Amino acid sequence: MHCFKTIEDIKSSYTRRIRQIADERIAGKKVVGTFCLFVPDEIIFAAGADRVILCGGKNDTIAIAEQYLPRNICPLVKSSFGSIVNDGSSEIRSCSHFSMVDMVVAENTCDSKKKMYELLEEYVPTYVIDLPQRPDSPEALQYFLQELEKFKSAMEKLTGNKVTSERLQQEIRSSNEIRQLFHKLYELRKKDPVPITGLDVLKILQKQYFLSPHAVKEYLNTLITEAEQIIPDGKHKPRIMITGCPMSGGNTKVPDIIESRGGIIVAEESCTGTRSFLDLVEENKDPMLALARRYIRIPCSCMSPNDRRTDIILDLANDFNVDGVVYYTLQFCHGYNIEKNKVQQALKKAGIPMLFIETDYSESDIEQIGLRVDAFMEMLS
Amino acid sequence: MISVGIDAGSATTKAVLVDSKVMVVSKNIIACAICPTGFDFIAAAQKAYEDVIEKAGIEKKDVDNVYSTGYGRNSIEFADKAISEITAHARGVYYLYPDVKGIIDIGGQDSKVISVNNGKVSDFLMNDKCAAGTGKFLEYTARALEVPIDELGSLALAATKPANITSMCTVFAESEVISLRTRGLAKEDIAAGLIESIARRVAVMSRQIGLKENIAFVGGVAKNDGIRKALEKELKLSLFVPQKPQMTGALGAALHDIR
Ligand code: SF4
Numbered sequence: 001m002h003c004f005k006t007i008e009d010i011k012s013s014y015t016r017r018i019r020q021i022a023d024e025r026i027a028g029k030k031v032v033g034t035f036c037l038f039v040p041d042e043i044i045f046a047a048g049a050d051r052v053i054l055c056g057g058k059n060d061t062i063a064i065a066e067q068y069l070p071r072n073i074c075p076l077v078k079s080s081f082g083s084i085v086n087d088g089s090s091e092i093r094s095c096s097h098f099s100m101v102d103m104v105v106a107e108n109t110c111d112s113k114k115k116m117y118e119l120l121e122e123y124v125p126t127y128v129i130d131l132p133q134r135p136d137s138p139e140a141l142q143y144f145l146q147e148l149e150k151f152k153s154a155m156e157k158l159t160g161n162k163v164t165s166e167r168l169q170q171e172i173r174s175s176n177e178i179r180q181l182f183h184k185l186y187e188l189r190k191k192d193p194v195p196i197t198g199l200d201v202l203k204i205l206q207k208q209y210f211l212s213p214h215a216v217k218e219y220l221n222t223l224i225t226e227a228e229q230i231i232p233d234g235k236h237k238p239r240i241m242i243t244g245c246p247m248s249g250g251n252t253k254v255p256d257i258i259e260s261r262g263g264i265i266v267a268e269e270s271c272t273g274t275r276s277f278l279d280l281v282e283e284n285k286d287p288m289l290a291l292a293r294r295y296i297r298i299p300c301s302c303m304s305p306n307d308r309r310t311d312i313i314l315d316l317a318n319d320f321n322v323d324g325v326v327y328y329t330l331q332f333c334h335g336y337n338i339e340k341n342k343v344q345q346a347l348k349k350a351g352i353p354m355l356f357i358e359t360d361y362s363e364s365d366i367e368q369i370g371l372r373v374d375a376f377m378e379m380l381s
Numbered sequence: 382m383i384s385v386g387i388d389a390g391s392a393t394t395k396a397v398l399v400d401s402k403v404m405v406v407s408k409n410i411i412a413c414a415i416c417p418t419g420f421d422f423i424a425a426a427q428k429a430y431e432d433v434i435e436k437a438g439i440e441k442k443d444v445d446n447v448y449s450t451g452y453g454r455n456s457i458e459f460a461d462k463a464i465s466e467i468t469a470h471a472r473g474v475y476y477l478y479p480d481v482k483g484i485i486d487i488g489g490q491d492s493k494v495i496s497v498n499n500g501k502v503s504d505f506l507m508n509d510k511c512a513a514g515t516g517k518f519l520e521y522t523a524r525a526l527e528v529p530i531d532e533l534g535s536l537a538l539a540a541t542k543p544a545n546i547t548s549m550c551t552v553f554a555e556s557e558v559i560s561l562r563t564r565g566l567a568k569e570d571i572a573a574g575l576i577e578s579i580a581r582r583v584a585v586m587s588r589q590i591g592l593k594e595n596i597a598f599v600g601g602v603a604k605n606d607g608i609r610k611a612l613e614k615e616l617k618l619s620l621f622v623p624q625k626p627q628m629t630g631a632l633g634a635a636l637h638d639i640r
């Protein structure tokens with residue numbers, strides 16, 4: 001496959017971004033850390049703050065977390081927590097950005113995160129946005145709107161800046177631009193053969209929550225230009241869609257296995273995938289209400305019911321001409337693991353084969369997953 | 382065309398040689414060989430390959446294709462292609478049993494259930510995260526019971542009141558066996574309890590992918606009558622067990638290019 005200059009640039013963007021954040025903080029800018037798509041970036045940026053994602057994708061900091069947290073919770077929660085509370089007393093190093101935030105913006109989603117945030121408060125100021133769990137009811141929207149208003153005030157207090165309607169509108173437009181660029185990039189993945197691998201796209205999907213919006217836009221623009229010029233080689237590979245848990249930075253295990261064993265990932269229905277950009281925020285409306293409306297619709301398994309997710313999966317499978325779906329979950333993520341059942345039934349009905357992979361961040365099961373992926377690829381071709 | 386399939390399993394390596402020119406179906410299988418894998422996949426594969434060629438009375442140059450499958454399939458460099466054991470089993474069993482709709486394979490390291498449609502895999506499930514429901518479970522618990530694993534099945538058939546083994550975890554089941562023994566339960570009853578426990582586990586997997594009829598039982602454990610009976614009871618149907626249930630992977634690999 002083609003080697004994209006943009007992807008190489010993204011891979012080496014970490015230190016540049018760290019320097020940027022360090023400079024910003026010296027200049028008095030506040031930086032917040034987030035964990036979840038339900039936290040609107042627009043409000044953070046409109047308050048004149050910066051943000052980085054704190055979701056951990058690395059295996060080694062899990063050992064630190066296990067001094068505090070039970071072993072049987074999801075690796076993402078453990079990895080993140082371990083990276084933040086790491087006091088440097090062991091050999092294990094956390095990435096620098098984990099210690100560069102003035103406040104954590106948390107959210108009440110799954111039980112593991114919710115309770116982990118309670119422990120986190122001891123180490124770093126933590127603000128929690130509460131989420132209604134039945135998003136379809138009108139009361140839920142009202143409640144979520146109130147929560148976002150409170151969050152806006154908290155950001156104003158942290159930064160000392162007023163979050164005006166104008167600033168929010170600007171940030172909504174800016175975030176929408178990114179979403180539209182992702183749409184454009186995904187449009188290219190509908191081609192057969194595909195001009196870009198899933199692993200390459202995953203890089204920018206992961207980094208969008210870490211880099212500044214300005215950088216993300218630039219990278220997306222150049223990546224799209226590059227990908228448009230490519231004439232991909234002719235061989236058809238089984239077209240795979242991934243759906244399920246997020247793949248945080250550092251975690252590319254399953255896509256690695258899929259693409260090194262003959263498959264090509266053409267779409268991912270996840271928080272490192274379509275959920276970040278599928279819906280735009282309505283522009284030129286009451287910005288807070290528009291944000292509430294858009295964000296409450298995120299099809300996350302923490303919400304009930306979450307049938308919209310199944311509908312989206314079926315639509316994407318169709319639009320991207322998918323040969324098979326890999327349902328990916330992290331161990332002990334009950335929400336996505338349980339929701340598998342509904343998705344599996346819907347896919348079965350639609351005649352789309354599905355492979356279920358539940359895993360963690362360790363390397364111990366790579367061969368076993370590889371065998372299933374091999375069999376799945378043989379089944380699809 | 383002469384093809385050899387090599388199944389590089391974790392305990393044993395199997396090879397099957399087929400000749401597609403033989404027109405009588407079920408007579409294509411010319412020779413089989415089996416040898417312990419030990420610590421060296423490649424050496425074991427080499428040995429099984431040489432054995433099968435010798436048995437067939439031909440020479441290496443007469444072989445058109447070599448296909449590998451099994452745990453060590455990717456390390457066998459002299460193979461032309463590696464095939465997953467799931468696809469290979471489906472192909473192999475289909476050859477022996479054309480009506481097959483489902484396959485249960487209890488191996489040493491993992492257990493698999495495969496849904497088959499015209500010889501092709503349409504769905505599958507594997508248990509490989511832990512030893513529960515695999516041959517390892519039987520190996521360890523048989524040891525705690527101090528009976529050879531091959532005798533577990535016949536022992537179980539003599540049970541009057543099968544013990545209830547509650548632990549799925551192999552390590553805990555092992556200590557459960559020990560405590561049942563100290564409580565004076567008959568070995569036969571404990572053996573039956575162990576076998577029922579593994580059968581239950583595998584039956585759940587089969588139901589998950591909707592296996593209903595025409596199910597074949599393969600893998601080394603399939604030779605064990607007691608387990609077959611327990612599975613049949615659990616699934617409420619009778620299972621097809623090939624004559625050499627441990628060879629279907631190698632056979633399927635050998636038949637890879639033959640339709
Ligand atoms: S999966 Fe749900 S809880 Fe996790 S980041 Fe996405 S929206 Fe948030």
Ligand code: SF4
Nearest residue numbers: 074076110245330333
């Ligand atoms: S992957 Fe699942 S368990 Fe882990 S943080 Fe996300 S929703 Fe929670």
